[in-house]
Amino acid sequence: MLHGLSKKSGWIWLAAILILFLLCSYLILSKGTKTYLPYDSHSPSPTGIKAFYTYAEREIEGIQRWAEPPSKLSRSENQVLLMVEPYAVPNQKVMDQYIEYMEQGNTILLLMNNPDSMFALDTTYTEFPSSNGEVFGENSQSFRAQNLSPVRLEAEGSDEVLLKDALGTIALKRQFGQGSLIVSNTPEWITNEGILKEDHLILLLDLIQESDQELNVLLIDEYIHGEHSGSTLTTTYPQWFLLILIQGVLLTVLLLWIRGKRFGPVLVAREESVRFSDENLQALAAWHIKGNRYQDSLSIQAHYLKSAFQEKWGIPLSKEWKDRADHIERNSKTMEPKSVRPFLHDLTNILAKEKITKQEYLFWSKKLDQLRKEVEEG
Numbered sequence: 531m532l533h534g535l536s537k538k539s540g541w542i543w544l545a546a547i548l549i550l551f552l553l554c555s556y557l558i559l560s561k562g563t564k565t566y567l568p569y570d571s572h573s574p575s576p577t578g579i580k581a582f583y584t585y586a587e588r589e590i591e592g593i594q595r596w597a598e599p600p601s602k603l604s605r606s607e608n609q610v611l612l613m614v615e616p617y618a619v620p621n622q623k624v625m626d627q628y629i630e631y632m633e634q635g636n637t638i639l640l641l642m643n644n645p646d647s648m649f650a651l652d653t654t655y656t657e658f659p660s661s662n663g664e665v666f667g668e669n670s671q672s673f674r675a676q677n678l679s680p681v682r683l684e685a686e687g688s689d690e691v692l693l694k695d696a697l698g699t700i701a702l703k704r705q706f707g708q709g710s711l712i713v714s715n716t717p718e719w720i721t722n723e724g725i726l727k728e729d730h731l732i733l734l735l736d737l738i739q740e741s742d743q744e745l746n747v748l749l750i751d752e753y754i755h756g757e758h759s760g761s762t763l764t765t766t767y768p769q770w771f772l773l774i775l776i777q778g779v780l781l782t783v784l785l786l787w788i789r790g791k792r793f794g795p796v797l798v799a800r801e802e803s804v805r806f807s808d809e810n811l812q813a814l815a816a817w818h819i820k821g822n823r824y825q826d827s828l829s830i831q832a833h834y835l836k837s838a839f840q841e842k843w844g845i846p847l848s849k850e851w852k853d854r855a856d857h858i859e860r861n862s863k864t865m866e867p868k869s870v871r872p873f874l875h876d877l878t879n880i881l882a883k884e885k886i887t888k889q890e891y892l893f894w895s896k897k898l899d900q901l902r903k904e905v906e907e908g
Contacts, residue, residue: 567756599627605634612749617755620754633707634708637741638711642714642717655680656697666694667693675728693714693733693737855870
């Protein structure tokens with residue numbers, strides 16, 4: 531009865547600990563500080579672009595985030611794909627897919643601090659790291675804007691210069707088949723901390739409207755920020771579900787541990803897989819018994835005991851039995867000191883005999899085995 535109550539109490543405590551751990555983990559996950567990467571459309575931090583995305587949701591019906599490879603982009607016309615500061619320059623295969631997307635009649639708006647090597651664009655470095663002043667449009671219309679990029683774009687003969695400042699071209703438009711590429715070196719305009727400064731929002735909207743056709747869909751490209759397909763475990767399932775899943779795994783492991791389950795290979799006791807030391811040993815023992823060679827067997831047993839004395843108690847193997855009395859008296863816990871010397875004297879005599887009887891063999895074999903166990907087991 532008491533054992534059952536104790537076991538039940540243990541389960542209650544275990545359940546309470548797990549529930550407490552679950553609640554603490556949930557609070558930590560739900561209230562923990564979340565970090566965002568720059569130019570992330572989910573990010574409310576100063577370097578994010580959530581403010582622009584929220585604004586565009588009210589103004590553009592077809593806005594959405596795009597986290598798939600460019601090969602999956604729809605080839606329908608009148609789409610604008612907004613790429614803000616890619617974390618790395620895509621390989622040529624991916625670049626060709628973006629170019630094919632534009633050739634089908636769509637527009638890519640690229641905002642990148644230094645777009646050199648993107649879509650075969652060329653740039654030049656200026657003498658000044660940044661500028662903060664007037665920006666001029668196609669009709670020499672003046673705007674106020676910041677530009678933190680140390681580079682300026684190099685326009686080709688067929689390119690259309692959209693924006694420039696005193697240091698050079700900062701936005702241009704280039705045709706690709708039926709579509710076009712609009713590029714600007716001002717990604718800071720679209721960030722949460724920069725979008726309402728100067729005339730940044732007006733300039734951004736003008737760049738978006740530079741598409742040759744009427745805008746139907748605006749896609750925010752998150753694929754260039756590492757959000758590849760969104761099919762990972764942590765993005766597919768909500769945090770509360772992953773938390774419960776982890777707790778379930780821990781609870782299962784604890785239950786298996788409490789019930790005595792063990793993991794790993796089954797280790798069979800050596801005695802079950804290996805015959806008692808060696809068949810030769812059994813054959814030798816049978817030969818001694820059947821041949822009445824008790825003296826030989828006892829001598830081997832005594833010699834083994836000497837080896838054990840040397841290994842465990844440090845008694846030299848060369849010492850005679852009578853010279854071992856002092857060591858045995860100091861170390862033995864089972865033999866009385868006054869019986870050690872008579873024992874060694876009798877043992878020396880029995881070992882000196884040419885033949886002994888079975889009774890003598892059994893008596894002295896038992897004595898030596900008892901002393902061997904004490905020496906080996908301490």
